[in-house]
Amino acid sequence: MAAAKPDSLPDFFETSRKGVADADLRRKLENSTGRHLEHVAHMRAEFPGYDGERDIARRIKDDAIGRLDELLIELKQKLEANGCTVFVAADAAEARDYILKVARKVGAHRVVKGKSMTTEEIDLNPALQAAGMEVVETDLGEYIVQLRRERPSHIITPAIHLSKEDIGQLFADHLGIAYTAEPEALTAAARERLRSIFLGADLGVTGVNFAIAETGTLVLIENEGNGRLTSTLPETFIAVMGIEKVIPQLADLSHFLEILARTGTGQKLTTYTNFISGPRREGELDGPRAMHVVIMDNGRSAMLADPVMREALYCLRCGACLNVCPVYRRIGGHAYNSPYPGPIGSIVSPNLFGSAAAKLPFASTLCGACRDICPVKIDIPRILLHLRAKETHAQPPTKWPADARRVRAGVRRFARMARYPRTLRLLSRLGGWMLRPFAHDGYLRWMPGPFKNWTRWGRDFPAPGARRRKPHGGA
Amino acid sequence: MSAFHKIIATVKSAIERSPRIAPPAHAHTPGVVVPVTHDARRAELISQFARELEAVGGAFLGVFSPDQVRARTLALAREIGAHTAAIGAGVTLDTAAVARALEQAGIAVIRPGASGDADRTSYRERLAACDLGIVEADAGIAATGTLAVVGTIASPNSLTLLPPANLIIFNADRIRADLAAAVAAIGAETFTTKRVALITGPSRTADIEKMIVIGVHGPKKLYALAIWPNQA
Numbered sequence: 001m002a003a004a005k006p007d008s009l010p011d012f013f014e015t016s017r018k019g020v021a022d023a024d025l026r027r028k029l030e031n032s033t034g035r036h037l038e039h040v041a042h043m044r045a046e047f048p049g050y051d052g053e054r055d056i057a058r059r060i061k062d063d064a065i066g067r068l069d070e071l072l073i074e075l076k077q078k079l080e081a082n083g084c085t086v087f088v089a090a091d092a093a094e095a096r097d098y099i100l101k102v103a104r105k106v107g108a109h110r111v112v113k114g115k116s117m118t119t120e121e122i123d124l125n126p127a128l129q130a131a132g133m134e135v136v137e138t139d140l141g142e143y144i145v146q147l148r149r150e151r152p153s154h155i156i157t158p159a160i161h162l163s164k165e166d167i168g169q170l171f172a173d174h175l176g177i178a179y180t181a182e183p184e185a186l187t188a189a190a191r192e193r194l195r196s197i198f199l200g201a202d203l204g205v206t207g208v209n210f211a212i213a214e215t216g217t218l219v220l221i222e223n224e225g226n227g228r229l230t231s232t233l234p235e236t237f238i239a240v241m242g243i244e245k246v247i248p249q250l251a252d253l254s255h256f257l258e259i260l261a262r263t264g265t266g267q268k269l270t271t272y273t274n275f276i277s278g279p280r281r282e283g284e285l286d287g288p289r290a291m292h293v294v295i296m297d298n299g300r301s302a303m304l305a306d307p308v309m310r311e312a313l314y315c316l317r318c319g320a321c322l323n324v325c326p327v328y329r330r331i332g333g334h335a336y337n338s339p340y341p342g343p344i345g346s347i348v349s350p351n352l353f354g355s356a357a358a359k360l361p362f363a364s365t366l367c368g369a370c371r372d373i374c375p376v377k378i379d380i381p382r383i384l385l386h387l388r389a390k391e392t393h394a395q396p397p398t399k400w401p402a403d404a405r406r407v408r409a410g411v412r413r414f415a416r417m418a419r420y421p422r423t424l425r426l427l428s429r430l431g432g433w434m435l436r437p438f439a440h441d442g443y444l445r446w447m448p449g450p451f452k453n454w455t456r457w458g459r460d461f462p463a464p465g466a467r468r469r470k471p472h473g474g475a
Numbered sequence: 476m477s478a479f480h481k482i483i484a485t486v487k488s489a490i491e492r493s494p495r496i497a498p499p500a501h502a503h504t505p506g507v508v509v510p511v512t513h514d515a516r517r518a519e520l521i522s523q524f525a526r527e528l529e530a531v532g533g534a535f536l537g538v539f540s541p542d543q544v545r546a547r548t549l550a551l552a553r554e555i556g557a558h559t560a561a562i563g564a565g566v567t568l569d570t571a572a573v574a575r576a577l578e579q580a581g582i583a584v585i586r587p588g589a590s591g592d593a594d595r596t597s598y599r600e601r602l603a604a605c606d607l608g609i610v611e612a613d614a615g616i617a618a619t620g621t622l623a624v625v626g627t628i629a630s631p632n633s634l635t636l637l638p639p640a641n642l643i644i645f646n647a648d649r650i651r652a653d654l655a656a657a658v659a660a661i662g663a664e665t666f667t668t669k670r671v672a673l674i675t676g677p678s679r680t681a682d683i684e685k686m687i688v689i690g691v692h693g694p695k696k697l698y699a700l701a702i703w704p705n706q707a
Contacts (some may be wrong), residue, residue: 032685069487076479082667088479140691141682157682164683183683187691194692199599215667225678225693228636232670233599242525243486250663254655268527269619269654272693273673275666283589285598285631287670297482305489 010335012359013401019331025161031334033323034162039266040320040373047268049314058376060252061314065304070214071246072295078216079293082278087361089296092122098237099205100127102292106236108133114220114227115139116207117155117242117317118296120339121352124205135196137365138226140190147174153333153341156264156317161332194226204230204288208241209316210256211293214249218293220274221260223267237288239276244313256316259375264318287372299453308386312347314376321370321380327363334359341369347383352389358394361387432463439463494564520650521701527620530701531676532689538647541568544702545576548609548642550619551698552582555640557606559654561585561628565611567646568702573609589628599633608638608694612645612674614660615701618653619675622699626670633676640696643674647703 007214017026044050064071076086089095103111111133113119125135125146139148141158145151147170152158159167168181177189206227208311210219218239220227231237261267270343279286303309324329333341338349338357346364349357370380391398400408417424438444443460446452454461482506511519514633537548539547552560560582562574574584585605602608610630622643626632635641651657654673658666665671678693689695 009608028684035685049628068490068491069483072483072486088482090478090482090485094478138692139682140680144682157685159682160685162683164686167683183688186683187680187688191691195603198692199596199603203592215663217666223678224680224691225636226691228632228672229692232632232636243482251655251656251667254653254658257654267531267675269673269675271531271675271677271679273675275671275673277667277670281668283591283628284626285587285590285595285628286626286633289592297485301482301485301489304486305492307493310493419706 008165008180012335012363013404015337016327016331016363018277019335022330022332024163025332026330027269027328028161028163033329036266036323037158040263040323041240043262043266043268047258047262050262053255054375054377055426056255057259058314060247060255061376062311065244065310065313068243068246068304071242072246074213075211075216075246076295078213080216082216083291084216084278085292086288087292087294089294089382092296095122095240095294095296095298096124096127098292098294098405099124099240101202102236102238103128103133104131106202106290108236110134110136110197110201111203111205112198112201112230112234113137113139113142114206114230115156115158115206115222116205116240117339118207118242120152121298122240122296122325124240133203136201138194138198139222140187140224140312144170147171151334153338155274155317155342155344156342157319159264161334166438167281169296174458179237198229198233199424201230201234202213202236204232204234204237206230206237206239208239208245208293209260210253211246211295212248212253213246213333217250217275217277217279219253220276221257221270221272222274223265223271225272228272229390231274231288232278232286235289236292237290238292238294240296242295243295243297244315260316260318263320263375264316275331303348307404308383309347311378312344312351312383314378315344315348316375318375320373322377324373326365326367326369326370331363336363343384344378345378345379347387350387358391361385361391380471435463438466488549493581494539499690507532517650520652521615521647523617524615524620524650524699524701528676528697529620531620531645532679533620533676533697533699536642536698538701539704540556540705541702542705544568544644544700547574547700548573549576549580549582551642552577552607553580557582557640559583559585559605560607560609561602561605561634563587563608563610563634563637564627565630565644566613566625567648567704568611568644570609570611571665583707587629587631587634602633603637605638607640607642608634609644610634612643613649613671614664615645615650615674616652616654616657617650621657621673621675623657624672624674625661625665626672632670632672635672636693639690639694639697641677641694642698642700644700644702647701650701668698 040146063337087098128135137143144159154160164181172179208218209221247372261270321344325343328342346360349360364384366381368381444463447455530533562570577584613625614623677689677697678691679689680691681687
C-alpha cells in the first residue's frame with residue numbers, strides 16, 4: 001500500500017464508505033474496542049496515581065524532545081559501547097537499504113519479526129521478500145494478517161477486524177488444521193507452527209518502545225513472548241526505532257510503564273518487559289552474535305520543527321485513541337490506507353507519507369475522546385485543526401469529491417442562514433411541523449431528499465419538536 | 476559532515492524553531508511513615524504480590540524456608556508430571572541442592588553453563604523440550620505481581636522463555652513495592668551489561684477478538700514461590 005497515491009482522498013472516501021457499509025466489520029470492531037475500553041476504565045479507576053503519572057510522563061517526553069539532539073548522541077555512544085552497531089537513517093529508504101544490506105551480509109534465509117509499526121512504516125517486508133528471504137511475522141495478530149496478505153488494521157491489535165470464525169477459516173485453509181473457532185486451539189496451532197520457525201531463523205527484527213540514553217538500553221514491551229524470542233534466538237538482531245523513542249534515564253522508565261499498558265491493553269504491566277543493551281557476551285547462550293540499532297528520522301524532525309505538531313512525537317503507540325474514536329470504530333483501520341490509522345494516524349501520517357495522507361486530518365469529528373484517553377495527553381483535535389488549516393490553504397486547492405462538495409455547500413448555506421436567527425427559527429419550526437407525521441416515539445427512521453443519508457445507515461434522527469415536550473433537566 | 480551529524484543538525488535546528496518546555500520536576504510529597512516491622516512489611520508486600528500474580532494467571536505456591544524449597548520444588552515437578560527440568564544458578568539460593576533433590580527423584584536436570592557456538596542449537600532444543608524451567612529472580616514487584624529475571628551464563632533467559640512451565644523463586648528480602656523501586660534496586664549497571672526481563676504472569680495474547688488466551692510463545696504455566704530467609 002506504500003504505493004503513494006497522489007491524491008488519497010477519493011481512496012479514503014471509498015474505503016471508509018466500504019467500512020461504514022460493512023455491518024459485520026462494525027460489529028467486530030464494537031466488540032473488541034468495547035472490551036478494551038472496559039478494561040481501561042477499570043484500570044484507571046483502581047489506580048489513583050494514574051493522572052499524576054500521565055503528567056510526569058508527558059513532562060519527561062517534553063524534556064526529551066527538547067534536547068533530542070544531545071540524547072541521540074548519548075544513546076548512540078552508549079549503544080556502541082555496549083557492542084551494538086548503530087545506523088542513523090534520514091528516511092525510510094535509507095533504513096530499508098541498511099537492513100537489507102545487513103540481511104544479505106549475514107546470508108539470512110529466514111527473518112522473524114516481532115511486532116513493529118516502524119517496519120510497517122518503511123515497508124520492510126516486501127523489500128526483504130524481493131531479496132528472496134522468507135519473512136515471518138510472529139506476533140499472533142500480525143501472523144494472522146500476514147497469512148491474509150493484509151496490513152494490520154490496528155496499532156496493537158492487528159487483526160481486530162477479524163472474528164474468531166474468520167481466523168478459524170484462515171488457519172484451516174493455510175495451516176492444514178481442522179476448522180475451529182476456539183481462540184485457545186487457534187493460538188496453540190500458531191504457537192506450534194511458529195516455534196519451529198523461530199528455532200530456524202537467522203535474523204530477528206523488532207521495533208522499540210523506549211531507548212534509554214543513560215544506559216544504552218532498548219526496552220521492548222509485549223505479552224506473547226515473540227519479541228523475546230525474536231531478540232534472543234537468531235544470530236543477528238536488528239531493532240528499528242524512530243528518533244522520538246529516546247528517554248533520558250532509567251529512572252524515567254517506570255512512569256511510562258505505569259501508564260502504557262493500563263491504557264494500551266488494560267493491564268497493569270504487560271507480561272514481558274525486555275531490556276536489551278547489546279549482543280550476547282562470551283559464553284552466554286542467549287542473544288544475537290551481532291546487534292544493530294536503526295534510528296530513523298523519516299519526517300520526525302519536520303514534526304519537531306512545527307510547534308503545534310511537536311507533541312505528536314510524545315506518542316507511545318498504545319492504540320487507545322483508535323478504540324475510543326467514533327470514526328475508527330465505524331470504518332476500521334484499513335480505510336485509512338496508512339500503517340498508522342485512527343486519530344494518531346491522522347496526525348502523523350500526513351507528516352510521514354506526505355500528500356498521500358494529507359486528507360486524513362478530515363477523518364475526525366473532533367469529539368476529543370482521543371485527547372482524553374491519551375496517556376500523555378496529546379491534544380490531537382488541536383493538531384487535526386492545524387493540519388486541516390494547512391491543507392485548506394494548500395496550492396493547488398484540494399479537489400473534493402462530489403458528495404463532499406455538496407456537504408460543504410450545505411454548510412455554507414446554513415452559515416448564511418444562521419445570520420438571520422429569526423428566519424432560521426421559523427424555518428426549523430416549519431420543517432419540524434412537516435416532519436412530525438413521520439416520527440415514531442420522537443424519532444425519525446426515514447428522512448426525505450438530501451437528508452436520507454442520515455437515516456440510511458440505521459441512524460435515527462430525533463424528530464424536531466418532539467424533544468421539547470420532555471421536561472428539561474428531569475431524571 | 477557525516478550523515479549522522481547531518482541528521483543531528485536537522486534535529487537541532489528543528490528544536491530551535493520549536494519552543495522548549497521546562498524540564499520535569501519530579502515532585503514527591505512524602506506522607507506519614509507508619510511504623511511497621513521489617514518482617515511485617517515484607518509479608519504484606521508478598522501477599523500483595525501473590526494476589527497480583529494470581530490475577531494475571533500465575534500461581535503463587537507460598538513462602539518457604541530455604542530447606543523447604545527443595546521439597547516444594549520436587550512436589551511441583553511431580554504435580555505437573557515433569558520428566559526433565561532446567562535449573563539456573565540462584566541469586567541467594569543454592570540451586571545445586573534443589574537440582575540434586577530432583578535428580579534423586581529420577582528427574583533429569585539440565586544445569587546451564589557456558590555455551591559455545593557449536594552446541595548452541597542442540598542446547599536450545601533441549602531447553603525447549605524440557606518440562607520445567609526453574610530460576611531465581613533478582614527482585615519481585617508487589618504492585619504488579621512481577622518478577623525481574625536477570626540473564627547470566629549460568630541462568631540464561633531462555634529458561635523463562637522456552638520450557639512450557641516455569642517456577643520462579645524470589646527471596647523475601649528482594650520484594651519491592653513497585654516498579655520504580657525494583658528498577659532502582661537492580662541498578663543501571665545490571666541493565667547495561669545483562670539482559671533483564673520483567674515477567675508478569677504466563678505468556679498471553681488477546682489478538683483474537685480481544686479474548687485472553689494464556690500460553691502463546693512463552694510458558695503457559697508460571698509458578699512463583701518466596702524464600703523466607705532462616706531466622707538467626
